[in-house]
Amino acid sequence: MFRYITPICVLLAIAVVLEASPRFRHRPPCGLPPFADDLPTEQQNNLTEIWKDYKEGDSCDEEQTRTREVIDSLPKELRKNLHRRPTPPYLKGVSKDILEKFQAIWKDKSIAWPDKHEKIEELAEKTLTGDNLKQFKEFKAKKAEQTKEYEAKEAKLSTEAKEAHEKIEALQKQKFQIISDLSEKAKEELFDLWHSRPFGRFGGGRGGHH
Numbered sequence: 503m504f505r506y507i508t509p510i511c512v513l514l515a516i517a518v519v520l521e522a523s524p525r526f527r528h529r530p531p532c533g534l535p536p537f538a539d540d541l542p543t544e545q546q547n548n549l550t551e552i553w554k555d556y557k558e559g560d561s562c563d564e565e566q567t568r569t570r571e572v573i574d575s576l577p578k579e580l581r582k583n584l585h586r587r588p589t590p591p592y593l594k595g596v597s598k599d600i601l602e603k604f605q606a607i608w609k610d611k612s613i614a615w616p617d618k619h620e621k622i623e624e625l626a627e628k629t630l631t632g633d634n635l636k637q638f639k640e641f642k643a644k645k646a647e648q649t650k651e652y653e654a655k656e657a658k659l660s661t662e663a664k665e666a667h668e669k670i671e672a673l674q675k676q677k678f679q680i681i682s683d684l685s686e687k688a689k690e691e692l693f694d695l696w697h698s699r700p701f702g703r704f705g706g707g708r709g710g711h712h
Contacts, residue, residue, distance in 0.1 A: 532562035535569065541576070548572050578694075592630065592637035600629050611682065 534553045538546055552568045573581060593601055607613065607621050626638045659667060681689065 532556065532558070532560075532565065541580075545572055545576065581694075590641065592626070592634050592641055594634075596630070596634060603629065 533556065534549055538549050541549070549569060549572055552565050552572070556562055556565055589601070593604060603625055604622065607618055607625065613621065623642070626635070630638055656667070681692070
């Protein structure tokens, strides 16, 4: 069993908690956005050009600003679609019937998340073949390794940090439940709001205290 990709509603729930304080405001990760392949050719090429010389570990302030400009130039409907659950790489190219089976599990609120993980794994083993099955197994192995590293770090937390971590985890679950109960329209309103939220700070680069 494995921890599946964090769904967009969980990311939003975490965002509510973290954005509550300026100190925890965060920015998108550096690098070519994962949704780049879903964009029109012109925008794909623009993003590729923006990130072609970026090296991991370098500041990416300029690249992030230019990426934001490309995204903001898209039609509103297309921007909204970027915030929907992305199709995992191991499901790219599968039939509509298979994709809908996975989506049915993701959307079923009556299934607990640990059970969803198991059902997704069972469905993948049963329906995926070739490169799709290979990518799924690679994804599963990567998530297992990430989980192991996360739990190792979690076990080393100081008492103070552990207590804070547990409180934040509890808040995240509450926010997740609130967002899960929202209509799709309300979720889209929040996507649009949070997408327009400015990030960064005046007169400074990365690092330091906010």
